Amino acid sequence: MMGKVIEEEKRQLSDYIKHYRPKQILRDRIMESIIFLGGLSAVIFTIGIFLFVIKEAWPFLSSRFSLMEFLTNIEWYPVSNVSVRYGAKALFVGTAAVTIGSMVLAIPVGIGTAIFISEFCGPKFKEVAKILIELLASIPSVVWGFIAVMVMNPFIINVLHEPVGLNVFNASIILALMSIPMIVSIGEDALRSVPDTYREAAESLGATRLEVVIRVIIPAAKNGLIAAILLGVGRAVGETMAVLMATGHSVAIPDSIFSPVRTLTATVAAEMGEAPKGSEHYQTLFTIGLSLLLITFSINFISDILLRKSWKRK
Numbered sequence: 001m002m003g004k005v006i007e008e009e010k011r012q013l014s015d016y017i018k019h020y021r022p023k024q025i026l027r028d029r030i031m032e033s034i035i036f037l038g039g040l041s042a043v044i045f046t047i048g049i050f051l052f053v054i055k056e057a058w059p060f061l062s063s064r065f066s067l068m069e070f071l072t073n074i075e076w077y078p079v080s081n082v083s084v085r086y087g088a089k090a091l092f093v094g095t096a097a098v099t100i101g102s103m104v105l106a107i108p109v110g111i112g113t114a115i116f117i118s119e120f121c122g123p124k125f126k127e128v129a130k131i132l133i134e135l136l137a138s139i140p141s142v143v144w145g146f147i148a149v150m151v152m153n154p155f156i157i158n159v160l161h162e163p164v165g166l167n168v169f170n171a172s173i174i175l176a177l178m179s180i181p182m183i184v185s186i187g188e189d190a191l192r193s194v195p196d197t198y199r200e201a202a203e204s205l206g207a208t209r210l211e212v213v214i215r216v217i218i219p220a221a222k223n224g225l226i227a228a229i230l231l232g233v234g235r236a237v238g239e240t241m242a243v244l245m246a247t248g249h250s251v252a253i254p255d256s257i258f259s260p261v262r263t264l265t266a267t268v269a270a271e272m273g274e275a276p277k278g279s280e281h282y283q284t285l286f287t288i289g290l291s292l293l294l295i296t297f298s299i300n301f302i303s304d305i306l307l308r309k310s311w312k313r314k
Contacts, residue, residue: 098236
């Protein structure tokens, strides 16, 4: 009886291999090809973007570009009847000011929220918190810009008694709110990647939950947490519409957090439509775009390295 059952199973397996296995192999190969082409296209598009930006900026880079003037001169007059000047120092300082200001607010809140969701809150509250964080991340940047103009601007003027409500402080708060969801999401993944054996070993030695988090979990997940912070920085550096509406759009070195500034991204967004194609102004804006590409690429590259090191623990 057992022999007949075994023979029947062998026959069914043989029929499956004969009739269905080739089709399954073909489907697998088609899916592998589609996935490979998708990954390859992402690489090609990225390289293509770099080459396009370099191509458009190259005439300026190879003729009138002066790195010293570009980085140290605060005068930005790409169109002038007297003297054209391409000093982007104020733009770099403005970008750094709103980025640093936003990270001062976003890092403690983002990392603290990630730790709370990962280590302290219950399953039901965790699901609700994740939904709210994803909702916060899905708000369009122009809506954040409206909040900066219609809510934060009068608040700063009327409550803080500042003459200008569109400034570094305003933009920093808006960018912090936009960066927090990314920091929380990546940070929570990094904290969850720490093996449970670390927690169990620390608790078996008598450590409290807070001591486990501070002395064990955070040091073990530090690469992933740093990567989360860097991705938040990249989000703040690359934001355009919200900072265009929130900063006051003034080419100046800020002397306080309530000074209006202009960022690199906002400059490109505001002036690209007015720059004749192929003009020096047009090429200068692409030079700024190339600078932004290099900055964000470097930040994302470092973040990716740190995340890979963190995820190896899983």
